[in-house]
Amino acid sequence: MTEVLARRTMRQAARPQAIEDVHAELDSLWDAASFVPDMDRMTFATAVIEAASNVVQHAVPESTEPVELGVDISVTPARLEARVSAFGAVCPDPIDTDPVMPGGEAESGRGLALIRALVTTVTFKRQDGTNTWILSKSPLHD
Amino acid sequence: MDLSYEVKDSYAEITAAGRLNMVSAPKLRDMVAEVVAKGTSRIVVNLEQTAFMDSSGLGALIGCLKAARQAGGDLRIASVQPQVQMVLGLTSMDKVLTSYPSAAEAFGDD
Numbered sequence: 001m002t003e004v005l006a007r008r009t010m011r012q013a014a015r016p017q018a019i020e021d022v023h024a025e026l027d028s029l030w031d032a033a034s035f036v037p038d039m040d041r042m043t044f045a046t047a048v049i050e051a052a053s054n055v056v057q058h059a060v061p062e063s064t065e066p067v068e069l070g071v072d073i074s075v076t077p078a079r080l081e082a083r084v085s086a087f088g089a090v091c092p093d094p095i096d097t098d099p100v101m102p103g104g105e106a107e108s109g110r111g112l113a114l115i116r117a118l119v120t121t122v123t124f125k126r127q128d129g130t131n132t133w134i135l136s137k138s139p140l141h142d
Numbered sequence: 143m144d145l146s147y148e149v150k151d152s153y154a155e156i157t158a159a160g161r162l163n164m165v166s167a168p169k170l171r172d173m174v175a176e177v178v179a180k181g182t183s184r185i186v187v188n189l190e191q192t193a194f195m196d197s198s199g200l201g202a203l204i205g206c207l208k209a210a211r212q213a214g215g216d217l218r219i220a221s222v223q224p225q226v227q228m229v230l231g232l233t234s235m236d237k238v239l240t241s242y243p244s245a246a247e248a249f250g251d252d
Binding site for chain 1 (some may be wrong): 201
């Protein structure tokens with residue numbers, strides 16, 4: 001089992017203000033994992049915020065209960081991993097596994113393509129009414 | 143994010159300090175709409191204190207660029223920091239949003 005050196009988790013209503021809390025969790029995580037190089041922090045944090053924003057903007061509740069955003073970020077010696085979840089959301093359809101970056105005039109639609117460009121792997125899991133995007137970045141830069 | 147603007151001789155400078163994300167992006171759009179409505183369509187957004195921008199923030203900048211051009215002006219960005227430069231580069235928007243070393247230089251040539 002790989003040693004987890006730092007970890008932050010949060011779960012709350014998927015509202016825009018939750019994004020500011022994800023930023024705060026990331027800042028706190030980097031304080032606890034000071035060895036992570038600046039470039040990796042920058043790329044990974046951007047991907048996590050994009051994924052969380054995607055949940056807040058696009059997740060559709062599957063019942064009368066509002067969708068909740070979950071973020072679970074962990075740091076191991078050679079890997080950053082974030083599990084960004086939409087609890088109580090319908091399954092997004094279709095799941096775009098190879099998004100294309102929109103052209104210059106578009107004002108939206110870049111989030112998933114940007115995530116792809118920023119991290120090493122992106123996987124999607126649907127389980128028990130929860131959509132989870134798992135982002136990983138490795139190896140860490142020197 | 144803290145947003146403010148100042149109307150100069152030939153352009154307006156908007157200063158954006160903090161994170162340009164889905165929370166603050168609508169506020170930037172509102173401010174640019176206000177500046178344009180008051181008669182200034184040459185706008186520079188000073189990003190010296192913008193440590194973070196996501197695709198929502200980028201979308202707002204593109205919308206603001208369109209609004210400025212539709213009013214006969216232009217929108218330029220200045221003092222871009224590394225994370226913002228990374229997002230502009232990965233999305234190829236560095237070719238669309240013209241970046242200048244400082245706000246004063248953004249409209250210095252015309």
